[in-house]
Amino acid sequence: xxxxxxxxxxxxxxxxxxxxxxxxxxxxxxxxxxxxxxxxxxxxxxxxxxxxxxxxxxxxxxxxxxxxxxxxxxxxxxxxxxxxxxxxxxxxxxxxxxxxxxxxxxxxxxxxxxxxxxxxxxxxxxxxxxxxxxxxxxxxxxxxxxxxxxxxxxxxxxxxxxxxxxxxxxxxxxxxxxxxxxxxxxxxxxxxxxxxxxxxxxxxxxxxxxxxxxxxxxxxxxxxxxxxxxxxxxxxxxxxxxxxxxxxxxxxxxxxxxxxxxxxxxxxxxxxxxxxxxxxxxxxxxxxxxxxxxxxxxxxxxxxxxxxxxxxxxxxxxxxxxxxxxxxxxxxxxxxxxxxxxxxxxxxxxxxxxxxxxxxxxxxxxxxxxxxxxxxxxxxxxxxxxxxxxxxxxxxxx
Amino acid sequence: xxxxxxxxxxxxxxxxxxxxxxxxxxxxxxxxxxxxxxxxxxxxxxxxxxxxxxxxxxxxxxxxxxxxxxxxxxxxxxxxxxxxxxxxxxxxxxxxxxxxxxxxxxxxxxxxxxxxxxxxxxxxxxxxxxxxxxxxxxxxxxxxxxxxxxxxxxxxxxxxxxxxxxxxxxxxxxxxxxxxxxxxxxxxxxxxxxxxxxxxxxxxxxxxxxxxxxxxxxxxxxxxxxxxxxxxxxxxxxxxxxxxxxxxxxxxxxxxxxxxxxxxxxxxxxxxxxxxxxxxxxxxxxxxxxxxxxxxxxxxxxxxxxxxxxxxxxxxxxxxxxxxxxxxxxxxxxxxxxxxxxxxxxxxxxxxxxxxxxxxxxxxxxxxxxxxxxxxxxxxxxxxxxxxxxxxxxxxxxxxxxxxxxxxxxxxxxxxxxxxxxxxxxxxxxxxxxxxxxxxxxxxxxxxxxxxxxxxxxxxxxxxxxxxxxx
Numbered sequence: 081x082x083x084x085x086x087x088x089x090x091x092x093x094x095x096x097x098x099x100x101x102x103x104x105x106x107x108x109x110x111x112x113x114x115x116x117x118x119x120x121x122x123x124x125x126x127x128x129x130x131x132x133x134x135x136x137x138x139x140x141x142x143x144x145x146x147x148x149x150x151x152x153x154x155x156x157x158x159x160x161x162x163x164x165x166x167x168x169x170x171x172x173x174x175x176x177x178x179x180x181x182x183x184x185x186x187x188x189x190x191x192x193x194x195x196x197x198x199x200x201x202x203x204x205x206x207x208x209x210x211x212x213x214x215x216x217x218x219x220x221x222x223x224x225x226x227x228x229x230x231x232x233x234x235x236x237x238x239x240x241x242x243x244x245x246x247x248x249x250x251x252x253x254x255x256x257x258x259x260x261x262x263x264x265x266x267x268x269x270x271x272x273x274x275x276x277x278x279x280x281x282x283x284x285x286x287x288x289x290x291x292x293x294x295x296x297x298x299x300x301x302x303x304x305x306x307x308x309x310x311x312x313x314x315x316x317x318x319x320x321x322x323x324x325x326x327x328x329x330x331x332x333x334x335x336x337x338x339x340x341x342x343x344x345x346x347x348x349x350x351x352x353x354x355x356x357x358x359x360x361x362x363x364x365x366x367x368x369x370x371x372x373x374x375x376x377x378x379x380x381x382x383x384x385x386x387x388x389x390x391x392x393x394x395x396x397x398x399x400x401x402x403x404x405x406x407x408x409x410x411x412x413x414x415x416x417x418x419x420x421x422x423x424x425x426x427x428x429x430x431x432x433x434x435x436x437x438x439x440x441x442x443x444x445x446x447x448x449x450x451x452x453x454x455x456x457x458x459x460x461x462x463x464x465x466x467x468x469x470x471x472x473x474x475x476x477x478x
Numbered sequence: 479x480x481x482x483x484x485x486x487x488x489x490x491x492x493x494x495x496x497x498x499x500x501x502x503x504x505x506x507x508x509x510x511x512x513x514x515x516x517x518x519x520x521x522x523x524x525x526x527x528x529x530x531x532x533x534x535x536x537x538x539x540x541x542x543x544x545x546x547x548x549x550x551x552x553x554x555x556x557x558x559x560x561x562x563x564x565x566x567x568x569x570x571x572x573x574x575x576x577x578x579x580x581x582x583x584x585x586x587x588x589x590x591x592x593x594x595x596x597x598x599x600x601x602x603x604x605x606x607x608x609x610x611x612x613x614x615x616x617x618x619x620x621x622x623x624x625x626x627x628x629x630x631x632x633x634x635x636x637x638x639x640x641x642x643x644x645x646x647x648x649x650x651x652x653x654x655x656x657x658x659x660x661x662x663x664x665x666x667x668x669x670x671x672x673x674x675x676x677x678x679x680x681x682x683x684x685x686x687x688x689x690x691x692x693x694x695x696x697x698x699x700x701x702x703x704x705x706x707x708x709x710x711x712x713x714x715x716x717x718x719x720x721x722x723x724x725x726x727x728x729x730x731x732x733x734x735x736x737x738x739x740x741x742x743x744x745x746x747x748x749x750x751x752x753x754x755x756x757x758x759x760x761x762x763x764x765x766x767x768x769x770x771x772x773x774x775x776x777x778x779x780x781x782x783x784x785x786x787x788x789x790x791x792x793x794x795x796x797x798x799x800x801x802x803x804x805x806x807x808x809x810x811x812x813x814x815x816x817x818x819x820x821x822x823x824x825x826x827x828x829x830x831x832x833x834x835x836x837x838x839x840x841x842x843x844x845x846x847x848x849x850x851x852x853x854x855x856x857x858x859x860x861x862x863x864x865x866x867x868x869x870x871x872x873x874x875x876x877x878x879x880x881x882x883x884x885x886x887x888x889x890x891x892x893x894x895x896x897x898x899x900x901x902x903x904x905x906x907x908x909x910x911x912x913x914x915x916x917x918x919x920x921x922x923x924x925x926x927x928x929x930x931x932x933x934x935x936x937x938x939x940x941x942x943x944x945x946x947x948x949x
Contacts, residue, residue, distance in 0.1 A: 265556060265675045320496045323929075324922040327884035328902060332501070332918050335906050338509040413764055417888060420766045421903065436770050440892070443773075443780045453767035461762035468758075 097469050100462035107459055110210055111217030115139055118207035120167045122159035166204035168211035168430040177202045178445050197447040199438055209455055212432040219346055219415040220408040226350035231357025236388055238311040239365025246310050249303035252295055259288040318355040326352050334424050345424040349411050360403055361396040368395055402474055405467030409460045416456050432456050483934050490926050497922045502686050505915040513542045515702050531602045535573045542572035546688045550680040559676035562588055577628050598627055698916040708916045718897035721805055722886050726821035734828035742836035743859055757826040765885055769819045769892045788815050816893045820885050831874055835867040869939045876932035880925035
């Protein structure tokens with residue numbers, strides 16, 4: 081029987097993949113340089129008889145390097161505007177409220193046309209889309225990066241050591257536990273109660289280093305050794321996280337933060353997202369753990385840390401790479417869902433989700449409903465296609 | 479087998495306990511004063527001029543005791559060692575406690591903060607309750623400064639306010655108290671005590687214990703918005719959510735099974751590729767975008783009279799006592815769009831999963847035997863391969879139900895259906911924490927149970943699976 085005909089092979093033609101890669105690339109570039117693409121400030125201008133770069137000043141002042149500067153529109157001698165001369169939150173055109181892309185627009189020239197229309201406050205839709213790209217890419221990439229870090233760490237440890245591989249002497253375990261709890265206390269305590277005592281953390285660190293130093297010199301004959309069940313602990317944490325549907329736990333976690341911020345969303349999505357990485361890495365490590373090359377690495381006296389970093393980590397990374405694409409699309413979807421619901425991201429920030437939420441209020445503005453949704457759809461499907469393709473390559477390799 | 483099921487279900491309990499602790503920690507760290515909210519619900523508020531401050535303090539303390547908010551949070555607490563113990567706290571009025579805690583946070587020693595707050599409440603009582611001879615202007619000014627003095631967040635405006643008061647009321651008998659207050663403002667920034675954590679054991683008399691025991695006995699408390707029992711609110715919401723999930727599950731099964739059979743039967747043909755491609759595309763459409771588009775185009779006559787097919791989502795759902803079937807009969811028309819929205823994604827997902835399963839199954843040896851026996855491919859697919867692949871499909875469907883809850887949340891919010899998701903959402907936006915954390919607990923209970931059912935069904939349907947505990 082022709083087996084290749086029956087095995088599941090989602091054949092994506094190379095053109096589809098190429099298109100997907102291009103779309104992801106374009107969105108990444110737009111997300112990184114959104115400020116220079118859509119802004120109501122000029123890129124370069126002569127102001128007060130000197131040449132200024134207002135967009136760069138705005139960027140630097142947002143980072144905190146420079147002081148922000150307010151420009152008087154009439155003092156510009158000449159200026160070079162960005163390709164889209166509007167910013168996402170600019171209520172500039174009181175005359176152009178809820179105009180469609182094909183409607184007649186009251187603009188001075190074609191240069192100032194709202195190519196994708198405006199919303200009910202007169203904000204440019206294309207500028208909003210571009211700003212939304214930044215938010216989506218920021219949340220998608222950063223949250224997946226953080227959850228990848230946590231997932232790799234716990235997955236590697238629990239896969240490599242299992243429940244009975246990690247041998248710790250009992251003093252180190254107890255002391256380490258105590259010191260970690262103390263450290264946690266001095267991390268949480270300044271956050272929740274008193275901001276002025278973070279120097280205690282340094283004290284704890286010094287004490288812990290000293291104690292670990294002393295521990296090394298205790299003769300091994302009087303050190304009782306116990307197994308540290310890292311696998312059990314990790315799997316229990318994952319079970320707890322999995323027992324609440326993601327959107328519900330995210331909503332409940334967001335409620336705790338009194339001030340909405342994009343970083344809250346990133347942190348929460350990475351807390352929710354790491355288990356799938358940890359599981360995959362663990363499974364991968366379990367597979368290679370008993371292979372000969374790991375055993376021989378052990379036999380020539382490489383330490384556990386060396387083996388994990390040199391041999392286990394590269395293997396784990398290759399297996400994780402396809403799921404990363406799916407995870408990014410999942411994070412972007414979650415972010416847009418949250419901002420659609422009006423939670424998490426500050427209300428004044430324009431994002432894809434918040435634009436769609438605006439579309440629900442004004443039915444006649446079809447462009448508000450179509451374009452942001454299309455942007456989300458394109459990003460999601462591109463990451464899915466990429467993930468599928470990577471998955472397929474990985475399976476072919478094995 | 480039975481042993482495995484029992485062990486598996488017992489393992490739910492520690493998971494749920496941890497979830498309950500997480501939910502409790504979240505519920506106590508939400509911003510806002512719960513006692514204040516509960517009092518406001520009864521019409522008692524500080525802004526009301528008819529209620530005197532000392533009276534308010536009394537009512538506040540009563541309410542705090544009634545809600546159990548004056549108790550320690552957990553069986554054990556970790557606090558800086560210079561914080562007062564529970565016995566010391568009990569001597570302080572519950573209303574003053576929060577203010578003293580705030581002062582402690584800005585490093586003001588406990589005895590000074592206690593004295594300071596006691597001073598303030600004495601002045602409050604002096605000028606708001608007994609003495610009617612004091613002018614209303616002073617009362618108003620004093621009330622303004624009291625809120626500043628109690629919070630003591632920023633010293634500069636407080637000093638300014640007091641100096642202003644001292645100038646304004648120079649010739650009145652209150653001037654002594656004002657200057658007194660001015661000299662008594664504690665200095666910020668002096669560190670007090672070592673910040674060494676002390677572990678305190680509180681026994682069973684704590685907030686978490688009360689919360690979890692009442693939760694287990696079925697008392698979920700009352701809503702902070704309308705004082706309705708949380709259980710009733712959730713129960714009427716569950717009906718809608720289960721109706722939505724049931725309808726969308728039936729619809730998605732009816733569509734996805736034939737589609738996946740077609741796709742697997744003509745594997746790798748043009749039809750198969752089209753089905754796979756479309757299902758991938760549908761899977762990547764955000765559910766809220768689809769819902770928005772459907773609402774914009776199909777519930778209004780903005781674009782064409784012919785497109786105004788479905789009732790608008792803003793329509794009101796009355797609370798009915800009828801069961802699921804009654805709701806279904808009454809609101810069938812309005813539920814069509816939401817159900818389509820939820821199930822489109824499920825259809826895409828299930829089609830892909832079942833197709834993969836069918837293909838895996840038909841590569842097995844018995845399928846080859848069937849072919850050799852002369853059974854036609856079509857009847858082999860229907861009679862043998864499909865039933866066999868249903869084993870894993872059932873588990874997938876069952877464990878997919880908790881995931882479907884997230885989809886229904888958005889759909890319920892968009893279509894204004896009074897289900898669990900919308901209740902959760904509206905409770906969060908209106909700061910009704912009792913409802914939020916009760917829903918969180920219930921949802922995780924449901925999720926864990928469905929995972930358990932999926933697991934047990936898998937072992938029941940698939941006798942080849944054995945567990946090490948079964949020998």
